[in-house]
Amino acid sequence: MRFHTRKWVKPEDLNPNGTLFGGRLLEWIDExxxxxxIIQLENPKTVTKYMSEIDFRSSARQGDIIEIGMDVVTFGRASLTLTCExxxxxxxxxxxxxxxxxxxxxxxxxxxxPHGKTRIEYVKDRLGD
Structure with a gap:
C-alpha cells in the first residue's frame, strides 16, 4: 500500500467523544x-460510484497525524477500483x-x-527520460 496523503487531526475534525469524526475521515478518503x-485516468470528470463496507478498527485524537493509503485493485473499461487504508x-x-x-x-x-488504461502509471513514466 502506498500512503500518499497525511492529515493532522484538528479540533474541528472531532466528534463529541473527542475522537476523529467518521464523516470527516470518509470525506478525506473520498477526496x-x-x-x-483523476491522475491515473487522466480525466478530471471522474466520480465515486461505489464504496464498500468500511471497517473502523481504531480511532484518532486531536493532534494525531494520519496517513491515507491507496492501491489499485483493478482497471475496468471506464472504472478504476481502489482499496484504502x-x-x-x-x-x-x-x-x-x-x-x-x-x-x-x-x-x-x-x-x-472508456479510459483505455490497464496498469498504474507514474508521472515519471509519462514524462519520459
Missing part, C-alpha cells in the same frame, strides 16, 4: 480516491480499511467513458 483516480502515522495502527472504492471516468454528457 483522496478522486485525486488518485488509513493509519496513525506515529503508531502505524490501522484506523480504517475500505476494501473497494469504484471510481468512474465520465464524458462531457456524464456517461461512463
Amino acid at each position: 483522496e480516491a478522486a485525486l488518485y483516480a 488509513v493509519r496513525n502515522k506515529m503508531t502505524r495502527e490501522s484506523i480504517i480499511v475500505v476494501d473497494r472504492i469504484v471510481m468512474v471516468s465520465l464524458d462531457e454528457e456524464g456517461k461512463a467513458k
Whole structure:
C-alpha cells in the first residue's frame, strides 16, 4: 500500500467523544480516491460510484497525524477500483480499511467513458527520460 496523503487531526475534525469524526475521515478518503483516480485516468470528470463496507478498527485524537493509503485493485473499461487504508502515522495502527472504492471516468454528457488504461502509471513514466 502506498500512503500518499497525511492529515493532522484538528479540533474541528472531532466528534463529541473527542475522537476523529467518521464523516470527516470518509470525506478525506473520498477526496483522496478522486485525486488518485483523476491522475491515473487522466480525466478530471471522474466520480465515486461505489464504496464498500468500511471497517473502523481504531480511532484518532486531536493532534494525531494520519496517513491515507491507496492501491489499485483493478482497471475496468471506464472504472478504476481502489482499496484504502488509513493509519496513525506515529503508531502505524490501522484506523480504517475500505476494501473497494469504484471510481468512474465520465464524458462531457456524464456517461461512463472508456479510459483505455490497464496498469498504474507514474508521472515519471509519462514524462519520459
